[in-house]
Amino acid sequence: MIDLRALREDPDRLRASQRARGEDDKVVDRLLDLDERRRSALTRFENLRAEQKTTGRSVSRSSGAEREELLARAKELSTQVKAAEAEAERLAEELDAAMAGVPNLIEDGAPAGGVDDYVVLEEVGTPPAFDFEPRDHLELGELLGAIDTERGAKVSGARFYYLTGPGARLELGLLNMAIAQALEYGLTPMIPPVLVKPETMAGTGFLGAHAAEVYHLPQDELYLVGTSEVPLAGYHADEILDGASLPLRYAGWSPCFRREAGSYGKDTRGIIRVHQFQKVEMFTYCRPEDAHEEHLRLLNWEKEMLAKVEVPYRIIDTAAGDLGTSAARKYDCEAWVPTQGRYRELTSTSNCTEFQARRLGVRYRDADGRPRYAATLNGTLGTTRWIVAILENHQRADGSVVVPAALRPYVGLDVLEPVNR
């Protein structure tokens, strides 16, 4: 949810933001008009209501003919108040509905345009040069007895898999390493619920344009989360945080569920795009004025994790049209996948400014004692997909895979050896 008062003061800012996202900027005029009408309807209702209360009180103090007269007036006011209230409510609902469809204002500097208009900020490391034909991650995973997609499909369908033996160890090691790094920097590790109520899912902005991506359990009116960002954002919903406690930083470890609707035929091989995976996700609540700096801090922590697994990657500044509903700015780190000859997303960090907090009611008390909305940010420290980049980049001619040095203590193996020939 964007700030209505800020919109009143500077509507051009939202117009520019909408255009950069490739979305309709006429919504601005509609919002301003609705807001104007809503406020005047509200004033009308409030004045009538005040008169009704005064009249009602004088009824109880009067008697006889005077009482009858006041009673008649009070009845009349009662009808008028009901009508005025209904009108104010109707306009408020209309405005809310219009506001709900408006994505966050983009941060200054975010590139305009769509998916392909990202800006490459940095390339780290160099793609490995193999003197043999590299195997893709699934072939390696099967060879090593680490990934079983056939049985995943048998039991649960397409885009499901088992991580077996060394594969399971690799994932646990990676995620444990992520938690260890999070602890090192003072983040609080969290294991959150992964089924959430509609208001939490909606509050984080996932029931808008991407609602089809979300698993829904209608019998219980719950949603399966696609990232622990959702329960971590809901954690402090409807709270007023102590300003001195900020920033609050969490690292959530959770399974993530995605329907992958509309991606039929894309990445059908292996574990690049799956319905269920695990992730360690950083989540920060901070003052809005500190959000930009915090965003860069999260990005740095992602870079540190990527350095530990020793895969070549690049950092992109996502274009406005490819930002989620809630994000004002987003940086993705994409690892080199040798058999695809391209970079694939391993991490994503978003600055959601006060957008999510406004919907979820997350506030803090500032130095003056006034409640203000907090900014929220999130960023990836590790996911199942990282296994793809690790296997492919560290493979050797015989099909074995060298475990990156930093990861070895967590995996308990130096090299993953082929078991199936």
Next chain:
RNA sequence: GGUGGAGUCGCCUAGUGGCCGAGGGCGCACGCCUCGAAAGCGUGUGAAGGGCAACCUUCCGUGGGUUCAAAUCCCACCUCCACCGCCA
């Protein structure tokens, strides 16, 4: 899943239709007192929206309803607690 009880201002609590336009206590803030503190005394103490402001309106778990008027009466739902059943 069943039965019973409960949900009021940060916490505890008063409150059975108009004097609740929510009282009291604790906590907190400020002031007085004090060398300083404690105690005591006094004042203040929520959120949202509108308004330049004075101020007004909304909020007593949520949503409906009755009434000129609802924390209070009626209906439904939610949450918590207790017990019972079922499952692991």
